[in-house]
Amino acid sequence: MKKLINDPQSVVDESVEGFGLAHADLVTVHADPKYVLRTDAPVAGKVALVSGGGSGHEPLHAGFVGLGMLDAAVPGAVFTSPTPDQIIPATTAVDSGAGVIHIVKNYTGDVLNFETAAEMAQAEGVHVRTVLVNDDVAVEDSLYTAGRRGVGGTVLVEKIAGAAAERGDDLETVLAVAERVNRNVRSMGVALSACTVPHAGAPSFDLADDEIEIGIGIHGEPGRHRIAMENADGITDRLLQPVLEDLRVDSGEKVLLFVNGMGGTPQSELYIVFRRAAQILNDRGITVQRSLVGNFVTSLEMQGCSISVLRLDDEFTELWDAPVHTAALRWGI
Amino acid sequence: MKKLINDPQSVVDESVEGFGLAHADLVTVHADPKYVLRTDAPVAGKVALVSGGGSGHEPLHAGFVGLGMLDAAVPGAVFTSPTPDQIIPATTAVDSGAGVIHIVKNYTGDVLNFETAAEMAQAEGVHVRTVLVNDDVAVEDSLYTAGRRGVGGTVLVEKIAGAAAERGDDLETVLAVAERVNRNVRSMGVALSACTVPHAGAPSFDLADDEIEIGIGIHGEPGRHRIAMENADGITDRLLQPVLEDLRVDSGEKVLLFVNGMGGTPQSELYIVFRRAAQILNDRGITVQRSLVGNFVTSLEMQGCSISVLRLDDEFTELWDAPVHTAALRWGI
Numbered sequence: 001m002k003k004l005i006n007d008p009q010s011v012v013d014e015s016v017e018g019f020g021l022a023h024a025d026l027v028t029v030h031a032d033p034k035y036v037l038r039t040d041a042p043v044a045g046k047v048a049l050v051s052g053g054g055s056g057h058e059p060l061h062a063g064f065v066g067l068g069m070l071d072a073a074v075p076g077a078v079f080t081s082p083t084p085d086q087i088i089p090a091t092t093a094v095d096s097g098a099g100v101i102h103i104v105k106n107y108t109g110d111v112l113n114f115e116t117a118a119e120m121a122q123a124e125g126v127h128v129r130t131v132l133v134n135d136d137v138a139v140e141d142s143l144y145t146a147g148r149r150g151v152g153g154t155v156l157v158e159k160i161a162g163a164a165a166e167r168g169d170d171l172e173t174v175l176a177v178a179e180r181v182n183r184n185v186r187s188m189g190v191a192l193s194a195c196t197v198p199h200a201g202a203p204s205f206d207l208a209d210d211e212i213e214i215g216i217g218i219h220g221e222p223g224r225h226r227i228a229m230e231n232a233d234g235i236t237d238r239l240l241q242p243v244l245e246d247l248r249v250d251s252g253e254k255v256l257l258f259v260n261g262m263g264g265t266p267q268s269e270l271y272i273v274f275r276r277a278a279q280i281l282n283d284r285g286i287t288v289q290r291s292l293v294g295n296f297v298t299s300l301e302m303q304g305c306s307i308s309v310l311r312l313d314d315e316f317t318e319l320w321d322a323p324v325h326t327a328a329l330r331w332g333i
Numbered sequence: 334m335k336k337l338i339n340d341p342q343s344v345v346d347e348s349v350e351g352f353g354l355a356h357a358d359l360v361t362v363h364a365d366p367k368y369v370l371r372t373d374a375p376v377a378g379k380v381a382l383v384s385g386g387g388s389g390h391e392p393l394h395a396g397f398v399g400l401g402m403l404d405a406a407v408p409g410a411v412f413t414s415p416t417p418d419q420i421i422p423a424t425t426a427v428d429s430g431a432g433v434i435h436i437v438k439n440y441t442g443d444v445l446n447f448e449t450a451a452e453m454a455q456a457e458g459v460h461v462r463t464v465l466v467n468d469d470v471a472v473e474d475s476l477y478t479a480g481r482r483g484v485g486g487t488v489l490v491e492k493i494a495g496a497a498a499e500r501g502d503d504l505e506t507v508l509a510v511a512e513r514v515n516r517n518v519r520s521m522g523v524a525l526s527a528c529t530v531p532h533a534g535a536p537s538f539d540l541a542d543d544e545i546e547i548g549i550g551i552h553g554e555p556g557r558h559r560i561a562m563e564n565a566d567g568i569t570d571r572l573l574q575p576v577l578e579d580l581r582v583d584s585g586e587k588v589l590l591f592v593n594g595m596g597g598t599p600q601s602e603l604y605i606v607f608r609r610a611a612q613i614l615n616d617r618g619i620t621v622q623r624s625l626v627g628n629f630v631t632s633l634e635m636q637g638c639s640i641s642v643l644r645l646d647d648e649f650t651e652l653w654d655a656p657v658h659t660a661a662l663r664w665g666i
Contacts, residue, residue, distance in 0.1 A: 002525040002545065004565040004602035004638060014565075015601040018608030022590075022624040058600040192335040212335065232337040232347075257355075264597040266633045267391040268348040269337035275351030291355040293660075295628070300599045303634065305337060327626075331663050 001201050008198040012055045012075055019062055023327045026066045033083075035090035036062045036073045043071065047165040047174045048094035051103040051158060052087060053110055054079040056197070057218060060154065060297045063328030069162035070103075070326070078197050078300075079219045081109035087117030092126055099127035099171035101178060103158055105150030106134040127171055131178040133157050135187045135308065137246045138215030138223045151218055152260045152297050152308040153185035156320075159329065163322035177319070181310065186247045188239045189223070189306030191216035193264065195299050214238055218262075218299045218306075232269065236276040239307045244284075249311055251285030256292065256320065258308040263298035265305055270294065273305055281309075290320055296328065334534050341531035345388045345408055352395055356660045359399045366416075368423035369395045369406045376404065380498040380507045381427035384436040384491060385420060386443055387412040389530070390551060393487065393630045396661030402495035403436075403659070411530050411633075412552045414442035420450035425459055432460035432504035434511060436491055438483030439467040460504055464511040466490050468520045468641065470579045471548030471556045484551050485593045485630050485641040486518035489653075492662065496655035510652070514643065519580045521572045522556070522639030524549035526597065528632050547571050551595075551632045551639075565602065569609040572640045577617075582644055584618030589625065589653065591641040596631035598638055603627065606638055614642075623653055629661065 005011050016036065020029030028037045035052075042048060051061045052074030061073035071094035076082035091100050100121070104114045111132065118128040134145075135153030142149055161178035169177065191213045194203035204220040207213060212235070215223025230238075249255060259274045261267070270293050278288050289312050297306070310316070323332030338344050349369065353362030361370045368385075375381060384394045385407030394406035404427035409415035424433050433454070437447045444465065451461040467478075468486030475482055494511035502510065524546045527536035537553040540546060545568070548556025563571075582588060592607045594600070603626050611621050622645050630639070643649070656665030 002542070002562055002636070004525070004568065004598060004606055006564045006566055006605065011601065011605070014608055015604045018604030018606070018611070018626075021611045021621070022592075022604065022607050022626050055601065056599070058604075063600075192337070209335070229335055231339040233339055235337065259355075263599050264634055264636075265337060266389070266596050266631060267396075267628070268344065268388065268633075271348045271351030271355065271391075272339065272344070273337055273351070274355050275347055278351070278354045288354070293351075293355050295600070298599060300601075301597055301636065303335065303597075325664075331658075332666070333664070 001196050003198060005198055011198045012077060016062065016075055026327060033086040033089060034075060035086050036065050037093055038065055038071050041071050041094045042096035044096050045098055046096055047098045047169065047171050048096065048100045049103060049158065049162055049165055050074065050091055050094060050100055052082045053105050054081060056300045057298050059328035064158050064326045066326035067333065068166045068322055068324035069158050069329065081113045084113050084117040084120060087114060088120050091117060091121040091128060092124055095126045099129065101175055102128060102130040103178065104130055104132050105154055106132045106147055107144045107149065108146065129171060129175045131157065131175060131182060133182050135182065135185045137186050137242045138188050142217060143221040144219065149217055151189060152187040152258055152306045153182065155296050156185055156258065156310050157181045159324060160316055160319045163319035166322065184311040185308055186243045187306050187308040188243050189216050189304060190214050190235055190239060191262065191302055191304040193303040194220055195302040216304060218297060220299060220302065232272045233276045236273050240277050240280055243307060243309050247309055247311060249286055249309065254287045254289040254312040255281065256290040256310040256312055257281065257288045258292040260297055260306045260308065261295040262302040262304040263295055264301040264303040267294065270305055277307055289317060334529050336531060338531055344531045345410060349395065349408055359660060366419040366422060367408060368419050369398050370426055371398055371404050374404050374427045375429035377429050378431055379429055380431045380502065380504050381429065381433045382436060382491065382495055382498055383407065383424055383427060383433055385415045386438050387414060389633045390631050392661035397491050397659045399659035400666065401499045401655055401657035402491050402662065414446045417446050417450040417453060420447060421453050424450060424454040424461060425457055428459045434494065434508055435461060435463040436511065437463055437465050438487055439465045439480055440477045440482065441479065462504060462508045464490065464508060464515060466515050468515065468518045470519050470575045471521050475550060476554040477552065482550055484522060485520040485591055485639045486515065488629050489518055489589065489591065489643050490514045492657060493649055493652045496652035499655065517644040518641055519576045520639050520641040521576050522549050522637060523547050523568055523572060524595065524635055524637040526636040527553055528635040549637060551630060553632060553635065565605045566609045569606050573610050573613055576640060576642050580642055580644060582619055582642065587620045587622040587645040588614065589623040589643040589645055590614065590621045591625040593630050593639045593641065594628040595635040595637040596628055597634040597636040600627065603638055610640055622650060
């Protein structure tokens with residue numbers, strides 16, 4: 001295992017500390033228990049958004065803390081849910097009285113810990129509502145979930161719901177927007193190589209030199225099937241087809257097309273995938289009105305990508321275009 | 334070789350095409366000869382900036398085309414200079430009459446081809462000036478250069494000179510700004526793993542499981558020395574020390590600290606490197622006034638990073654903060 005780390009046990013501590021040093025204008029890092037806050041939290045009168053999950057998916061979630069997106073992010077150990085003792089103080093710290101929404105990727109550990117934290121925060125007088133993100137069409141149940149996993153769509157939920165909160169929507173309205181994004185986004189991924197969790201020290205699974213895993217999870221958990229290596233267009237077809245079928249997007253509709261890198265794949269390859277996906281959508285009469293290409297929900301240094309498609313309406317497009325100022329997404333400001 | 338590509342020969346064509354589809358609001362792609370233009374080029378009265386080089390370093394350079402940065406980017410084959418027949422039409426296309434600056438990384442092929450193109454464009458009546466970027470302190474001469482190589486500092490030259498052009502500076506003034514950035518920035522990189530050029534099909538060099546290359550070039554060309562794997566703090570010290578010595582930055586000065594990923598390294602690790610580098614600068618009484626962390630000048634899927642330090646003055650900081658709207662860097666707009 002060759003990694004730019006010191007002690008495998010201190011990876012998250014040191015990485016989050018470095019993140020705080022690099023983006024001191026945007027975030028305040030609380031070291032123990034660990035969470036990352038917008039510097040201006042709590043924002044008076046604003047519904048606050050809190051997300052979190054295992055580390056190793058950076059820039060998710062701390063990279064999305066800032067104006068127009070999250071008020072707090074709660075990083076767990078690598079590929080491990082954060083604990084209630086982190087989530088609770090993050091939740092109370094960002095609450096201005098307008099309430100807090102937990103954006104939770106659907107993994108059993110995350111669901112349980114955010115649920116516990118929500119109950120405790122409620123007991124302290126914070127109105128907490130939760131949106132579960134479960135956009136991965138690859139598998140119905142998985143190694144770590146009952147039901148579908150939350151993957152790339154999480155970024156889109158955080159951006160669009162974040163914009164709704166920033167414009168002053170109340171708790172139930174922001175929740176409804178977040179749930180509506182989740183209902184209208186679908187994703188699927190592929191792995192060309194495994195990744196190595198630092199404290200494990202060895203690759204989390206094996207893929208032969210001529211093998212890829214279709215429908216991979218963001219922790220390297222199994223997907224739909226392993227197949228022989230194919231070219232980019234073939235792989236893109238295999239990812240996009242189930243996404244479009246499940247989303248039932250029709251000719252004449254508008255979408256946001258998101259090609260997400262798993263961490264170890266060059267950007268040039270992501271654009272080759274984007275090209276094919278855009279061609280398919282175009283051939284079906286579906287308009288790619290917005291796009292996002294890059295490493296946003298990663299699995300350490302895994303090679304591969306995921307494709308997400310979000311059905312757009314005028315409100316989603318307006319909220320997508322609204323100003324955002326975070327470490328990983330920024331525009332209009 | 335597992336890559337998200339179709340034909341190794343069409344990687345650049347398809348990737349640039351996908352880039353154009355994803356960012357049609359920002360760029361126009363000219364397919365043959367291949368170059369990427371700002372959609373609104375030529376911008377009346379503005380000095381134009383053209384850069385380019387081998388592909389495989391994405392987002393460099395096409396990812397920096399747009400308001401406040403480049404007017405055109407000219408992508409060559411992977412790790413191969415673009416040819417004059419690409420550079421000439423890109424240069425004439427962006428010239429509004431105010432002249433064009435070629436931003437050229439110091440590699441023999443790039444220098445020759447941009448020189449030829451500049452002469453030809455001059456013959457067509459375009460005022461062309463050239464800035465050579467040579468910020469890499471690792472080696473004095475290298476496999477592909479006479480003199481130092483141009484690496485991470487290129488992004489900073491493009492951003493700051495781009496802002497000078499956007500505010501209306503004339504040709505000689507923009508050139509002077511670009512040269513001044515180059516004189517005040519130094520970089521050095523490390524590789525933990527090699528990368529594979531698609532049409533070569535095999536890794537460009539071998540590194541043992543316990544070995545890293547200090548002072549690596551962005552094409553995998555040799556650096557200063559191979560050493561046994563060290564921890565992130567030790568590696569950071571080895572990169573930053575020569576950078577600071579060469580730059581002769583003193584206590585009380587302000588810098589921009591740029592930790593650049595080589596493509597295959599997780600963002601979490603880049604922040605561990607940033608943390609240590611920021612600590613060292615802080616200990617020396619040097620203020621990290623601006624920061625940049627991410628994959629900006631890559632070597633395909635190589636694992637590793639580079640550290641660049643730019644000495645800031647008020648003008649540089651103002652130009653750095655000026656609005657920019659490109660695929661890879663965006664703020665203020």
